Amino acid sequence: MSEPTPADLPVVLLCGGLGTRLREETGVRPKPLIEIGGRPILWHIMKGYAAAGCEEFVLCLGYKGQLIKDYFWHYRLQNSDVTLDLGGSGDVIWHNHHLETSWQVTLADTGLTAGTGARLARVRRYLGDRRFFLTYGDGVSDVDLPGLLDFHCSHGRLVTVMGVNPPSRFGELRADPGGVVRDFIEKPHLEGELVNGGFFVMEPGAFDYLSADDGCVLERDPLERLAADGQLVVHPHGGFWQCMDTYRDLELLEGLWREDPPWKVW
Numbered sequence: 566m567s568e569p570t571p572a573d574l575p576v577v578l579l580c581g582g583l584g585t586r587l588r589e590e591t592g593v594r595p596k597p598l599i600e601i602g603g604r605p606i607l608w609h610i611m612k613g614y615a616a617a618g619c620e621e622f623v624l625c626l627g628y629k630g631q632l633i634k635d636y637f638w639h640y641r642l643q644n645s646d647v648t649l650d651l652g653g654s655g656d657v658i659w660h661n662h663h664l665e666t667s668w669q670v671t672l673a674d675t676g677l678t679a680g681t682g683a684r685l686a687r688v689r690r691y692l693g694d695r696r697f698f699l700t701y702g703d704g705v706s707d708v709d710l711p712g713l714l715d716f717h718c719s720h721g722r723l724v725t726v727m728g729v730n731p732p733s734r735f736g737e738l739r740a741d742p743g744g745v746v747r748d749f750i751e752k753p754h755l756e757g758e759l760v761n762g763g764f765f766v767m768e769p770g771a772f773d774y775l776s777a778d779d780g781c782v783l784e785r786d787p788l789e790r791l792a793a794d795g796q797l798v799v800h801p802h803g804g805f806w807q808c809m810d811t812y813r814d815l816e817l818l819e820g821l822w823r824e825d826p827p828w829k830v831w
Contacts, residue, residue, distance in 0.1 A: 571698070571714055577697055578623070580625055581676070582703075620669060624671065683781040687777050689772055696767065698765065706828055708802060708804070716798075726762065726765050727799075762802055774791055
């Protein structure tokens with residue numbers, strides 16, 4: 566039996582949150598549709614997966630989810646030149662093709678107030694009994710998806726999460742006992758500290774830890790119980806990773822896009 570590749574796995578994206586810390590933008594659109602370089606961050610994430618061969622996506626929608634549906638419903642029109650016959654025939658001529666014609670995108674309404682675990686539980690029917698990738702709709706990375714999948718398959722547990730060591734938002738002061746600062750490090754990385762980088766590989770058995778109840782938050786009881794049962798393994802990632810929690814994060818990503826975006830692997 567051949568080894569699995571990323572192309573064999575569907576990708577679940579959590580796109581239903583309120584995005585309250587980015588209210589400047591999310592008052593009018595869901596966070597996954599906030600643009601970096603003229604394209605929604607959701608598109609950037611999906612392009613990263615597609616570069617590894619993934620073509621099946623399941624989007625867990627919630628807050629302003631209809632706008633995400635509208636985005637994909639009109640995707641061909643937004644990304645192609647078109648000639649319209651405004652006379653009787655109503656013919657439409659498409660002059661070019663976008664690069665995402667092989668994508669299959671399932672847009673699933675998972676509720677306005679559902680937690681992340683509940684959203685995932687509610688799309689199980691679209692995944693069947695298959696291994697899958699899971700990530701959030703607001704973070705980009707140069708994650709090595711084939712390497713992440715190989716690592717996951719090597720240990721035989723239910724869930725692998727990519728662990729990252731992001732820089733602190735604040736400068737670190739190192740002082741002597743008298744309070745005299747000896748070192749100042751701007752935005753240091755906390756040595757040995759890993760946080761949830763939001764890129765998962767999961768086996769179908771992980772659904773046994775989830776509930777479709779609104780209050781099921783993946784990052785709380787489900788992951789805590791998976792860890793207690795020895796079914797959660799972290800795969801450290803030393804490359805680029807950046808979430809988009811605040812307007813400052815958005816400005817950072819915009820600046821990187823104008824220069825040489827490290828997450829652009831396509």
